[in-house]
Amino acid sequence: MRKLIALTFAATVSGCSRHLYSSAAAPVTAPTPVVLAGSTGSVATPESASSADAVDYLLMRRMQIPVAGVSVSQLRDSFDEGRDGGRVHRALDIMAPRGTPVIAADSGRIMRVGFNALGGNCLYATDPLGRIVYYYAHLDAFQPGLAQGAMLVRGDTIGFVGTTGNAPKDTPHLHFQVMRMAPDGRFWDGEPINPYPLFLVTQGGNR
Numbered sequence: 534m535r536k537l538i539a540l541t542f543a544a545t546v547s548g549c550s551r552h553l554y555s556s557a558a559a560p561v562t563a564p565t566p567v568v569l570a571g572s573t574g575s576v577a578t579p580e581s582a583s584s585a586d587a588v589d590y591l592l593m594r595r596m597q598i599p600v601a602g603v604s605v606s607q608l609r610d611s612f613d614e615g616r617d618g619g620r621v622h623r624a625l626d627i628m629a630p631r632g633t634p635v636i637a638a639d640s641g642r643i644m645r646v647g648f649n650a651l652g653g654n655c656l657y658a659t660d661p662l663g664r665i666v667y668y669y670a671h672l673d674a675f676q677p678g679l680a681q682g683a684m685l686v687r688g689d690t691i692g693f694v695g696t697t698g699n700a701p702k703d704t705p706h707l708h709f710q711v712m713r714m715a716p717d718g719r720f721w722d723g724e725p726i727n728p729y730p731l732f733l734v735t736q737g738g739n740r
Contacts, residue, residue, distance in 0.1 A: 624710035653697025
């Protein structure tokens with residue numbers, strides 16, 4: 534089953550659209566080494582996994598659905614849907630009432646907390662090894678105290694569902710994107726991976 538999913542992802546993540554960021558808004562910085570919890574000072578540097586390896590790794594990580602109270606049966610695959618300007622979505626829209634807590638799908642490190650025209654209030658975070666990037670967008674507000682470089686624990690509240698950015702104002706939702714870390718460390722510009730089938734595999738029993 535995992536091999537089939539991995540092969541499917543390897544065929545679909547090529548030719549992906551990117552989030553639009555100017556170099557001024559998102560300067561290239563070297564990936565930050567991550568000290569592993571419980572280690573004796575060993576350091577892991579972020580690495581770019583192959584498509585198949587990234588899928589296997591994500592299955593092992595067992596991401597949590599990042600909106601409180603939402604079950605896998607309520608999700609709808611919007612990864613390949615078209616968007617204005619000829620873009621392809623390459624993310625999962627998770628519908629929920631405005632103000633519903635948005636929670637960290639995985640433990641890891643915050644790379645950026647801020648605002649952009651498309652995503653509105655948004656947050657980028659990595660997994661503990663810096664191999665995967667999680668992008669949470671359209672937040673109504675952030676959980677107080679979040680900061681770049683801070684560590685997240687899976688299930689932590691990071692913000693609240695909203696419609697900031699280019700989201701329709703009458704359709705509050707979380708725009709959730711999962712990406713492989715780009716080899717050059719441009720965490721906002723990695724290759725997207727569809728989280729929907731991953732949730733079906735890992736959360737399918739929690740309908």
